[in-house]
Amino acid sequence: MEFKNYLEDKKNIIDKALDKFLPPENKLPFIIHQAMRYSVFSGGKRIRPILTLITAELLDQEIEKVISAACGIELIHTFSLIHDDLPCMDNDDFRRGKPSNHKVFGEAIALLAGDALLVSGFELIAKNSEVKGIKKQSIINLIKEISFYIGTANMLGGQVEDINPGNENIKKEDLYNLYMKKTAALICVSIRAGAILSNANQRQLKALTKYGENIGLAFQIVDDMLDIMQDQRVMKKKPTYPNQYGIKESKNEADRLIKEAKDSLKIFNNKAETLKNLADYILLRER
Numbered sequence: 001m002e003f004k005n006y007l008e009d010k011k012n013i014i015d016k017a018l019d020k021f022l023p024p025e026n027k028l029p030f031i032i033h034q035a036m037r038y039s040v041f042s043g044g045k046r047i048r049p050i051l052t053l054i055t056a057e058l059l060d061q062e063i064e065k066v067i068s069a070a071c072g073i074e075l076i077h078t079f080s081l082i083h084d085d086l087p088c089m090d091n092d093d094f095r096r097g098k099p100s101n102h103k104v105f106g107e108a109i110a111l112l113a114g115d116a117l118l119v120s121g122f123e124l125i126a127k128n129s130e131v132k133g134i135k136k137q138s139i140i141n142l143i144k145e146i147s148f149y150i151g152t153a154n155m156l157g158g159q160v161e162d163i164n165p166g167n168e169n170i171k172k173e174d175l176y177n178l179y180m181k182k183t184a185a186l187i188c189v190s191i192r193a194g195a196i197l198s199n200a201n202q203r204q205l206k207a208l209t210k211y212g213e214n215i216g217l218a219f220q221i222v223d224d225m226l227d228i229m230q231d232q233r234v235m236k237k238k239p240t241y242p243n244q245y246g247i248k249e250s251k252n253e254a255d256r257l258i259k260e261a262k263d264s265l266k267i268f269n270n271k272a273e274t275l276k277n278l279a280d281y282i283l284l285r286e287r
């Protein structure tokens with residue numbers, strides 16, 4: 001199957017599972033369910049849950065056995081985007097070319113829709129323990145992992161640094177640290193989720209983590225390049241790789257990170273082609 005079709009196929013599986021899980025819009029209180037569904041079904045690429053599924057496939061686990069946790073991670077991602085767009089954070093009126101959640105539902109409901117998606121995300125991950133063949137201990141480990149990867153040491157901490165206006169002219173090392181926390185952490189734990197639920201050994205987990213960190217960093221560099229090239233946002237005085245080093249150097253750096261990510265999959269021999277294709281997709285994506 002061509003990789004584009006593979007991605008589309010996986011995206012449809014995830015969309016169906018999310019639709020089945022999320023309360024319908026006609027369930028009380030209507031507004032919160034409408035707001036949750038508005039952002040979940042507004043054109044996300046589903047990169048994170050797809051990574052969970054690909055990793056499971058690589059380790060010979062059936063994707064049905066990890067789909068619940070994969071969808072939980074997508075809900076956590078959607079929560080972070082809603083909160084990121086709020087006026088008190090990045091103050092963005094648009095997300096994926098559509099009015100952001102608070103522009104449609106107001107700030108209070110957007111805040112609550114984000115909260116609801118974070119809670120529902122963990123509910124879905126916990127529900128994965130009901131799947132036959134999945135060890136309860138793996139789910140406990142996973143909940144602990146995700147809490148760490150999105151907490152103050154990682155995603156949340158990265159967001160704090162990102163909105164802190166004191167960090168212009170940041171050193172390259174500190175910029176990488178920020179990208180690692182803000183973006184790469186959730187991408188990385190999406191892969192680790194697939195690995196943990198497929199009983200990966202330590203060597204496999206280490207290789208997959210390296211892959212996740214590198215594609216996560218490249219993902220943010222490409223994201224910042226797309227923002228500039230597609231002129232989607234008024235460029236804020238934020239320290240980003242392309243703002244500091246220019247587009248050409250950013251492209252070279254993203255290339256290098258993707259190569260390094262693919263190299264870390266050597267231990268899987270030819271079995272990791274799909275993860276390698278996904279790494280290339282991150283580099284070549286247009287949005």
Ligand code: GRG
Nearest residue numbers: 044045046080083084150155156159182183223
């Ligand atoms: C985790 C408790 C907790 C708080 C969250 C708001 C916040 C704190 C963090 C936001 C971090 C953030 C918005 C990082 C940007 C990551 C990024 C590049 C998102 C875009 O990802 P895509 O392109 O999104 O995969 P789509 O639209 O495809 O879903």
